[in-house]
Amino acid sequence: MNEQNYENIEKLLKKAAAPVNPELQRDLWPHMLRRLEERQAGVPWFDWALLGLLILWLVISPRAIPVLLYHL
Amino acid sequence: MEVLEQPTELLEQFAHGELDAFESLFRQFQSQVYGWIIRIVREPGVAEDLTIETFWRIYRARARFDPARSFGAWARRIATNVALDHLKSGYAKAASSETSLSDDSSRVVPLDPGIRRDIRERTEHAFRHLPAKLRLVATLALIEERPYKEIAEGLNISEGAVKTRVFRALRLLRKRLHQLGVEP
Numbered sequence: 001m002n003e004q005n006y007e008n009i010e011k012l013l014k015k016a017a018a019p020v021n022p023e024l025q026r027d028l029w030p031h032m033l034r035r036l037e038e039r040q041a042g043v044p045w046f047d048w049a050l051l052g053l054l055i056l057w058l059v060i061s062p063r064a065i066p067v068l069l070y071h072l
Numbered sequence: 073m074e075v076l077e078q079p080t081e082l083l084e085q086f087a088h089g090e091l092d093a094f095e096s097l098f099r100q101f102q103s104q105v106y107g108w109i110i111r112i113v114r115e116p117g118v119a120e121d122l123t124i125e126t127f128w129r130i131y132r133a134r135a136r137f138d139p140a141r142s143f144g145a146w147a148r149r150i151a152t153n154v155a156l157d158h159l160k161s162g163y164a165k166a167a168s169s170e171t172s173l174s175d176d177s178s179r180v181v182p183l184d185p186g187i188r189r190d191i192r193e194r195t196e197h198a199f200r201h202l203p204a205k206l207r208l209v210a211t212l213a214l215i216e217e218r219p220y221k222e223i224a225e226g227l228n229i230s231e232g233a234v235k236t237r238v239f240r241a242l243r244l245l246r247k248r249l250h251q252l253g254v255e256p
Contacts, residue, residue, distance in 0.1 A: 005242075005246060005256060006242055008256035009242055009245050009246055009249070009256045010214050010242075011256075012191070012195050012249075012254075012256050013195065013199065013210070013214050013215055013245075014214070014215060015192070015195075016191075016192045016195040016196055016199070017114070017211075017215045020110050020111065020114050020116075021110075021116075022106075022107035022110055022111060023103070023107070024102060024103045024106040024107070024120075024123075025116070027099075027102070028098075028102050028106070028120060028123055028124060029095065029098055029099060029102070031120075031124050032098055032124055032127055032128075035124055035128055036091075036128075036131065039128070
């Protein structure tokens with residue numbers, strides 16, 4: 001590809017694209033805070049997995065219940 | 073994007089998960105991160121969402137952040153990845169079939185009248201169908217005229233790799249424009 005081609009495509013692209021305003025129009029912190037609160041309120045999947053394993057363990061060996069209670 | 077340096081103490085507090093430190097960094101860097109993302113995705117609403125997503129990833133990765141390094145440069149790399157994920161996503165493809173390089177309702181600068189509508193549409197079509205990695209680099213280098221060094225830092229690649237991607241984007245564009253009957 002010659003240099004002229006390169007420049008012509010570049011010019012074409014610039015003409016086809018409208019400039020954007022890079023300035024942020026509002027403070028996004030309130031949205032960020034909401035996102036943090038939403039995510040923190042949810043229980044992670046691995047916590048559910050651990051709970052499931054614990055229940056399974058107790059079903060399989062009910063004798064473990066007193067041991068577990070002793071350690072709590 | 074200018075990279076501001078932060079006091080190490082603030083960065084250490086952030087790395088330890090202190091919300092006040094994160095808020096302080098968010099308020100200082102949100103404009104820069106947004107300014108970087110909008111140049112790539114070119115839609116203000118999407119850019120705001122992706123700015124939030126960027127800071128969410130930053131917050132989640134806080135324990136891995138080294139306070140001795142530049143927060144701004146780290147944030148820019150994450151922002152670039154977030155924008156790239158967006159360009160790769162099906163949402164971006166669907167959106168781009170309705171919106172385009174020039175379809176931005178909040179823009180203040182009018183479209184260039186020195187280009188025919190059909191030529192503009194075919195150019196946009198060819199550009200939209202570039203692979204996301206090439207589109208990102210071509211947008212920043214050719215449309216936004218950002219320095220190769222800045223693009224390389226944002227993508228965590230060498231300047232040589234940026235030049236290669238720009239060249240590949242131009243070559244693909246020329247081929248697709250030719251197929252669409254546009255001879256640049």
